[in-house]
Amino acid sequence: MDGTRRPTLIASVQRALHLMEVVVAHPSGAPAKQLARLAELPLATTYHLLRTLAHEGYVTKLPDGGWVLGERLADLYAQGRAQMTLARVRPALTALRDELGVAVYFAVHREGGIELVDVVDGPRERRVDLSVGFDEAAHATALGKCLLGQLDEPSRGDYLTRRRLLDLTPHTITDRRALSRGLVGRDGLSYDHEEYALGTVCVAVPVADASGGLTGALAVSCRADRLARVQGAGRRLHETAARLSRLAALS
Template sequence: MGVQDSPTLITSVQRAFRLLEVVSAHENGAPAKQLARETGLHLPTAYHLLRTLVHDGYVRKLPDGGFVLGDKLQALRTTGSGQTLLSRVRPTLAALRDEFTAAAYLTFYEEGEIRVAEIVDGPRAPRVDLWVGFEDAGHATALGKSVLRELDDEARKEYLSRHHLVDLTPRTITSSPELLRRIDSSPVAPAVTDLEEYALGTVCVAVPVYSGGTLGSLGVSLPAGRLSRLPEIRERLLPTATRVTRNLSFTI
């Protein structure tokens, strides 16, 4: 039975996937007639699907008329690779959450911004209310300050030149020189803390991690009433960060 004869409601999807499989087998491209023949599709059907796939970026038409995979698929592969990497460290973050009954966070410094990649929380370990995005609050979070501590002077200045140090709570540091002084003189280095600087009633401790050459941070947040546990959590975070870095740096 040819592909076009399959009597199902998702035949068009099956045809498109089959077409993508065949296109991917031709690194230098293949014309529509060849693709139609190899997929078992009628030529008009192949042309119609190819036009749709080209329009949506999944296939690209070459000047000589051949077809190759498009940029959209590469983006999907990149996203999928990132999700695969994160799946390797979620159990570690969950273990932190369960051990300390505290939400665990993972961030990365990407394209000049500090971005949250993963949060593992639960009913007994709720995440902090992200009322201000981390991209605009790096100066007020342990996760953001951990990243800033690891950046060189030029990268720090560049970041701070683009981000106003917004006053989020009465404890927020809004002076760049003072912020850098405290980061560099952290008594628990390489860890840094956020003592109700992002949200009143919440404290956080974070340490640096890496995914290949990408800098990030690993941390946990908990109610300010449990501040006395921060030293214990910091000691646990340091070897955990080493393990997370190792898992994130494996080649997929």
């Protein structure tokens, strides 16, 4: 004997997982008898497992008697995709933070709103105090402007008309026409010149893929007196954005 201990396995869990694999392979639904045969399980065991899985929301029974995946599994899948995206992109955000000494943000436009995926900061450059969320203050942030600038006019108009443009600082742009004209600068960057918080400026670049499946933005924030340094790193921001686009597409 090599002394290697075999892991302790729970047979009932294995049976449930094998049964789930069979259910996944039949998206239109399959009756319990067919599932039992394909999973090589006794019919009684299959019924017990299906009832338990249905109680927990992992499978559901159709009116015709077939079994399909339940809503809870779909929720777990969506959460898992989000975590995989986070695991892929955070190293790139951290590297940019360490190189430029700024707080770094990554957000996407999803289901009509702005979703902040991740933020990395440090003891010297803290993230902006998000007293007003990015979704409610897109007009006042470089991140929000960058995302709005990637939408077509009907989608952008719908977004802006459904939200009140809050006047957060003396520099906040609350006129919709003026805002639309200044979403993206000639250098391809979007800016927040102390429009969200006094003393803080932000710069953002688009994060998108060729297929149009991703509408995202990479942004950095810093003290107002450091804006020139961040502007000088525009090429580095675009390089990181291109990397994020590739990484997010893998999730």
